[in-house]
Amino acid sequence: MSRLTAELVRERVRDTILERIGDTPLIPLHRVGAGLRGGLWAKIESANPGGSVKDRPALWMILDAEEEGRLRRRRIVLDATSGNTGVALAMVCAVRGYDLELCMPDKVSIERKRIARAFGAQLVLTDPLEGTDGAIREAQRRAAADPDRYVYVDQYSNLANPLSHELGTGAEIWKQTGGRVTHFVAGVGTSGTVVGVSRALRPKRVRIVAVQPDEALHGIEGWKHMPTALRPAIWDERVADVHRVMATDEAIAMTKRLAREEGIFTGPSGGAAVAAGIAVAREESGRIVVLIADGGERYLSTPLWE
Ligand code: PMP
DSSP states (O other), rough: OHHHHOHHHHHTTSSSSGSSSSSSEEOOOTTTTTTTEEEEEEEGGSSSTTSBBBBHHHHHHHHHHHHTTTTTTTEEEEOSSSSSSHHHHHHHHHHHHHOOEEHHHHHHHHHHHHHHTTTTOEEEEEEOOOOOHHHHHHHHHHHHHHHHTTTOOOOTTHHHHHHHHHIIIHHHHHTTTTTTOEEHHHHHSSSSHHHHHHHHHGGGGGGGEEEEESSSSOOTTOOOOOGGSSOOOTGGGOOEEEEEEEHHHHHHHHHHIIIIIIIIOOOHHHHHHHHHHHHHHHHHHHEEEEEEBBBBBTTTTGGGGO
């Protein structure tokens, strides 16, 4: 079990950019949520310094490895990522002084690759057709071939990933809503967000809604279609009260509306989560918090904004 607490994390990152991770804004969605009974709020994770929700688990996973003494012998940090975790780990490793190798499918947006490289990461690009699962297999192969050289973070199995959301994201939402939140809606990638927030908020009777893409070949970067993907060890469907699916075209339409009608610039994952939140609000009214995982800048090179 990890020894990390929110206080210990704060202590470890004092006076660096990393102390700005978390405490992200909660913003009401007035227009796209118009006409709904109850209300809809977005937790804006692009406000983290590395630009996405993945700053939280990246920081906690690295500090956890430090606490356990696994990073003492100057080993290379290694993980597989669809991009945002790569950027986040690269930022954290730059501050903490570690070398980092990232296995990424060679289809992630050029922005993510360039930002990770800007922070000093080495990229290992894997077959785009194999998606994130191909990157995971490559990271596993490297870690197994040379275990002394690497500290394999393994965000899909690492308990510090959901812990960062239990003691961070979930606790913040409770505080920011004054305990009035009734539903939490988020997409599932590693599942760290949903699993961790569920641990924090389900005991307080908040309903947890987990959303997946509606098909295997989807365009919601960062989300996983669990029936056809490698199953993350941390994932447990019982953490959610409701499971929904979201279509890519509906996600993209909502991504565009969020920019034009709310001034919130996000990518397909953010649009997908909000569209799912609205669908939930139509069926069960309440005070619904939706997690927007990253910002639209990360998709400028994709067809999304053409
Ligand atoms: N949206 C985006 C854009 C992401 O990068 C991720 C992380 N893969 C997620 C959603 C899902 O978050 P989690 O890994 O916590 O399930």
